[in-house]
Amino acid sequence: MAASAVRRIKLGSQGLEVSAQGLGCMGMSPFSGPPKSEPDMIALIHHAVDSGVTFLDTSDIYGPHTNEILLGKALKGGVRQKVELATKFGIxxxxGKAEIRGDPAYVRTACEASLKRLDVDCIDLYYQHRVDTRxxxxxxxxxxxxxxxxxxIKYIGLSEASxxxxxxxxxxxxxxxxxxxxxLWTRDVEAEIVPTCRELGIGIxxxxxxxxGxxxxxxxLAESFSEDDFRRSIPRFQPENLAHNAKLFDQVNEIAxxxxxxxxxxxxxxxxHQGDDVCPIPGTTKTENFNQNIGALSVKLTPEEMAxxxxxxxxxxxxxxxxxxxMPTWENSDTPPLSSWKAA
Known part of the structure; x- marks a missing residue:
């Protein structure tokens, strides 16, 4: 797909414009599976940008830290000016133990560290990766x-917030x-989170x-998980659930x-097809999978097919x-009232 064929969308109402599909970069670093070839991953990122997928997603926890360093290398030579760069803090x-943090000192320290690893002056979209419930x-x-x-930073994002x-x-x-x-197998956000974002003009x-995957x-897919792949621990991939969930895939495959x-x-x-305010960010480490993913932009679904x-x-x-x-997810989390806060 030519770069011009990947449409652009606006996220939020502050001026951020991104490619309608992004690229999740988490899997490019040792986080889910064995190490990947750094030159191959940089080549894949460059291929994505040349194809018009310019919205790149990483986090300081991916690796940890090595994914941001990889992105920093990939953004050299004028690539930075072509992309919308998103990273995250908060874990x-x-x-060896994960802690969720949102205190001001940590926010600032994390941002400075990400800027250094990414080797950039400014982060386009900076997310709180998980909400600190304290x-x-x-x-x-x-x-x-x-x-x-x-x-x-230019814009603020949240992840897994109520x-x-x-x-x-x-x-x-x-x-x-x-x-x-x-x-298609995670739709609970449609009840409250998505409507709230739309009411406030926040991109999704x-x-x-x-x-x-x-x-x-x-x-x-479960047969290919390496020993250190975190997906091994996800309940949906456990044998007792996977046999049932396989029927869903079969039905989707039949329609496809x-x-x-x-x-x-x-x-x-x-x-x-959920709307022009929604940008999916599928991740991959293979060029052929990336090419297949952007092919989804050309698939048109009728209301009957959606139903x-x-x-x-x-x-x-x-x-x-x-x-x-x-796993420390704090899914869709709330925080205490402001009146409870006593700054250190």
């Missing part, structure tokens, strides 16, 4: 607002995007739009065959949670 690993969201956003005023947290954050400074898990960035090959596309293209197209997909992909038709109970 700190100390002594720190009022107003306090965290207040520090991010200062970073905007200092020219270190509707009330999103509202409170947006009242301090406009939130440009909320990143959430949204796919859908991560894991392919069900962490499930909609590429179905249940066979009728449409003349792949199941992953169909699953991605379904996310694209058919949604009927087979209803919330009660998927077995297993989207994270292991031991």
């Amino acid at each position: 700190s690993f100390t002594g 720190v009022p969201i107003e306090v965290t956003i207040g520090e991010l607002k200062k970073l905007i005023e200092e020219g270190k 509707a009330s947290t999103i509202r409170r954050a947006h009242a301090v400074h406009p939130i440009t995007a909320v990143q959430l898990e949204w796919s 960035v859908a991560y894991s739009p392919l069900g962490r 499930f909609f590429s090959v179905g249940s066979k 065959q009728r449409k003349g596309c792949t199941p992953s293209q169909l699953a991605l197209a379904w996310v694209h 058919e997909l949604e009927s087979i992909a209803s919330a009660d038709n998927v077995k297993g949670g989207r994270y292991a109970s031991s």
Whole structure:
């Protein structure tokens, strides 16, 4: 697909414009599976940008740290000016244990460290990766607002925040995007989070739009997990749930065959059809998969096809949670009231 064929969309109401499909870069670093070739990953990023996919997503926790360093290398030689760069803060690993942090000192330290690893002067979209349930969201956003005023970041994003947290954050400074898990097998966000974003004019960035790879090959995916692949711990991939969930893939695959596309293209197209304020960010480490993913932009779905997909992909038709109970997700989290905060 030519670069000009990848349409552009606006995220939020502050002026951020991105490619209608982004590229999730997490898998390019040792986080889910064995190490990847750095030159190959940089070549893939360059191929994505040349293809018109310019919205790149990373985080300080991916690696940890090595994914931002990889992106920094890939952005050399004039590439930085062509992309919309998103990274995240909020998950700190100390002594092998994850801690969620949103206190002002940590926000600032994390941002400075990401700028250094990425080797850039400014981050386009800076997300709070997970919400600190001990720190009022107003306090965290207040520090991010200062970073905007200092020219270190351009736009603020949230990930896995509740509707009330999103509202409170947006009242301090406009939130440009909320990143959430949204796919044919994760649709709980449609009840409250998505409507809240739309009411406030906040863009929506859908991560894991392919069900962490499930909609590429179905249940066979679990056979390819390496020993250190974190997906091994996800309940949906456990044998007792996977056999049931495989039926969902089979039904999606059947519709895809009728449409003349792949199941992953169909699953991605379904996310694209949610609206012009939604940008899915499928991740991959293979050029052929990337090319297939942008092919989803050409798949048109009728209202009848959308309804058919949604009927087979209803919330009660998927077995297993989207994270292991031991993982520190703080899904759709609330924070304490501002009145409770006593600055150190």
